[in-house]
Amino acid sequence: MSRPSVVVVGGGFAGYFAARTLERLVPADSADLTLISATDHLCYSPLLPEVAAGRLDPRRIAVPLHSGLQRTRLVQATVANVDFEGRTLEVVAESGPVEPVRWDRLALTTGSVTRTLPTPGVDNHALGLKTLVEAQFVHDHVLRQLELADSTANPDERRARLTFVVVGAGYAGTETAAQLQRATVTQLDRFPRLSRDELRWVLLDLAPSVLPELGPRLGRAALAVIRGRGMEVRLGTTLTSIGEGRVALSDGTGLPTHTVVWTVGVTPPPLVGRLGLAVSRGRLVVDEHLRLREGVWAAGDSAAARDPFSATGSDYPPTAQHAQRQGLVIGRNVAASLGVGRARRYRHRDLGLVADLGGVAAVARPMGVPLTGLPAKLVTKAYHLYALPAAGNRLRVAADWALNLVSRPIAAQLGLVGPAAARLAAEHEGADR
Ligand SMILES: Cc1cc2nc3c(=O)[nH]c(=O)nc-3n(C[C@H](O)[C@H](O)[C@H](O)COP(=O)(O)OP(=O)(O)OC[C@H]3O[C@@H](n4cnc5c(N)ncnc54)[C@H](O)[C@@H]3O)c2cc1C
Known part of the structure; x- marks a missing residue:
């Protein structure tokens, strides 16, 4: 029997930390790990203003996925759609569509894009x-x-x-x-x-x-x-x-x-809207374990998780601080679904x-x-x-x-x-x- 296929989509803060946690927790012979991301690096966006101002070279804040992940198969491509019933991903590389990718566990960490308004121009x-x-x-x-x-x-x-x-x-x-x-x-x-x-x-x-x-x-x-x-x-x-x-x-x-x-401000990328799932301000609504549905988790800017510490009952804000920590939690929770460790809730008080x-x-x-x-x-x-x-x-x-x-x-x-x-x-x- 083939090993379960665990696929992480998006190599930003949430995806990178989810994959790293999976590598640490899940024994090499018990699951195949794949990370599909549009870029080959994590962009440390909090320092983008310094790049724009010319105070840092762009490469300084591009963290290569290959250097941090040892046994995860990295696929530089874009996921165009998710088939939840057939458990496959529609994937497009620079050369065009490639073979669909099968998944048994899926982590969606596709981050966000700049929000535009209908302002002309x-x-x-x-x-x-x-x-x-x-x-x-x-x-x-x-x-x-x-x-x-x-x-x-x-x-x-x-x-x-x-x-x-x-x-x-x-x-x-x-x-x-x-x-x-x-x-x-x-x-x-x-x-x-x-x-x-x-x-x-x-x-x-x-x-x-x-x-x-x-x-x-x-x-x-x-x-x-x-x-x-x-x-x-x-x-x-x-x-x-x-x-x-x-x-x-x-x-x-x-x-x-x-x-x-x-x-x-930011909004999730178009893929999120195409999934046909419940959203809050465009972000995928997840439960306190960051679970979206059976076998699927979401984290980071793309996911709306209710912040239990918020006085107004709002969701956690889309920040790197939360994306990184949520990545660690979905890594653990995917591992738990494979029989390694126990699932955890996501609870994090803003560090400022x-x-x-x-x-x-x-x-x-x-x-x-x-x-x-x-x-x-x-x-x-x-x-x-x-x-x-x-x-x-x-x-x-x-x-x-x-x-x-x-x-x-x-x-x-x-x-x-x-x-x-x-x-x-x-x-x-x-x-x-
Ligand atoms: C200028 C700026 C300054 C910021 N400063 C701070 C700060 O000081 N502190 C703070 O906490 N946060 C800050 N943030 C916010 C922070 O960067 C984000 O909250 C964080 O990057 C979200 O992490 P993520 O993993 O959800 O998404 P991202 O880090 O955006 O990663 C998403 C990844 O998914 C990939 N992807 C998207 N769609 C697909 C697809 N369909 N298929 C395959 N791959 C896909 C993208 O290419 C990307 O690699 C800042 C953001 C900006 C823009």
Whole structure:
């Protein structure tokens, strides 16, 4: 009789930690382990803003799946659909559809994609920051705007090139705006014809505060830092359309710009909607053991698990902290279904979030303790080094950070990512191919 086939879909935080737990718990001769993922690495997304700002090389935060998983068969491909009755997966590789993959136990950890809204122009003009490809493109694009502003004699064109808009003031948007603004200011000495007053960074959010995930006090502290650096923060405001060289805002005004970074939140990839299962805000509804149905589990951003510690009865938020821990739990629970160990419920009290605002500025709430300034900065850096799941990546990130203290990061547009690959539509198709 063939061994049971255990398949994990998605090689992000939840999938990687689920597979690692399965390798540890399930004896090699009692099940075949397979991980199918669209990329060959886990992207440590909390550091994407540093890649966009040019302070870290993209490879530093790409954790190769091959280095962490020893006996799991890795398949770089996309799962297009799941047949729950026949227990097979429809799989598409770069070359086209491949043989369906049989499963006896299935873990769905497909993460999320950037949420778009029906705002005209978003699909064609907005830049996401959810993948390494997008972060690298944003980096090049911002540097290119400085070059183009420097080389034009047209004042309107110059103004538009030097105006940068970030939509969404959650942790991804606020960190990105803060770090990129600082990076552009640092570059100005290379462009003697551009002045600091011409550089305009605008952060928009419909919410009344920035960084709501960190609470009002730290949100106010972050706001003071970024406004103090000259960033325009317009709360209660969003974009109503994005056109070529101009955006319209909900307060009736407009801005000339060629740069809109779109960080308004995430939603599960299209595969999740195709499964025909119960969802909450688009995420697959799982029970307290993260079980979706007989033989199937889901974890991470794609899964909606009720948070028993939440006063409002909401689901656990889509963060790496939960995805990683949920991955460990589904690894255990799949193993338990194969007769190894006992199934566990998922219960995790939030350890807090950190937000690096560039320079010595940061805000953090480790274990509920609000921190700002240097203490927050040290906690933020230490947390990322601890949370990066591979020693090689950790070492290189630490080395880059140390070098950045004594030498300015190398600023160059490598042009490795074309505009088509960086479009939000491409991100969604990538998760859906
Ligand atoms: C800019 C930014 C900053 C962030 N900062 C923080 C932070 O400071 N702290 C924090 O806790 N969280 C942070 N997050 C959130 C965190 O990154 C996510 O919550 C986390 O990555 C979710 O993990 P996951 O395993 O569910 O999904 P992911 O890590 O997104 O992994 C999903 C994987 O599934 C693959 N995949 C998707 N669909 C398919 C398919 N159909 N077939 C095959 N493979 C597929 C994808 O390619 C990917 O490899 C940040 C996110 C962003 C974008």
